[in-house]
Structures are given as structure tokens and as C-alpha cells.
Amino acid sequence: MAPVALGDKIPAVKLAYMDSTNTKHVFDTCADKKHVPDFIQRADDLQAKGVDGIYCVSVNDVFVMKAWEATFPIDGKLQMLADGNGDFAEALGIQLDLKEFGLGLRSKRFALVTVDGVVKILNVEEGGEYTKSGPETILKAIEGGALEA
DSSP, X not given: OOOOOTTSBXXXXXXXXXXXXXXXXXXXXXXXXXXXXXXXXXXXXXXXXXXXXXXXXXXXXXHHHHHHHTTSXXXXXXXXXXXXXXXXXXXXXXXXXXXXXXXXXXEOOEEEEEETTEEEEEEEOOTTOOSSSSHHHHHHHHHTTTTTO
């Protein structure tokens, strides 16, 4: 499967999350100790540029995502989404094979911005890098007109 590209329609894949009442939800169609906090810190700036929602997607189950959410002062600034089977990562073409380390198939670290479901910004990290998927890079791309393209 070819990776998603700028201008492509975002793949329709089911993602799940668990709300504050511990009810599992499905959302249709990040990240280490720096990635998530950076997005929390810059959430207001992103929203001021027209970003409607910030989602942290990880190849994990909703229980792990809920527990991980509790470690951050999210305060409604972003939502954790579980890509339990890695379907979203696979559909985006950014699946990462970590079977060698006993971690199975995961997702590369990435930042994705869509407008009406169409990919406008896609920044995928290689290896353990964190150089192009952070909020600073996204803000610069938005300011540079990436959403109008």
C-alpha cells in the first residue's frame, strides 16, 4: 500500500477512545514525553490558526491510551485515540515493524493535518527523530499557506 500523500483523502479507518466515564468510543475517519507536551503547550496557537482538533494516535488499546492520557495535563486540548490493530497506521503507509523488539507493528511518529478529510500536511519522522512532526513545524507550514494548497 502506498503512503498517503498531500492532497489525498484521509483513509476511513476506525480508531477508538475512552471518555471520562470509561466508555469506549470509536472515532472514524504521538509520541513520547516531548511530542504530546509540546502539542498541549501550543494547542491554543494551533487553534488560533484554524485547527479544530488535536489528536494523539497510537497503536495501542483504549485502556493504554486512557492511562497515558492521565499522565498529561490535557485539559481538553487534545484527545487520545487508540489505533488498536494499527489499521490507521497501515492505511497511512507509516506502519513501523518493531517485532524484533517484541513490540509488534506500530506507527512511525507523525503529524497529519487535514481539511475536510483531505491531507494538507504530513510530516513523518524516521527512526527516533523528532524534527518535523512537532507543533512548531506545523505552525510554520500553516503560516506558509499549506492549508490553502
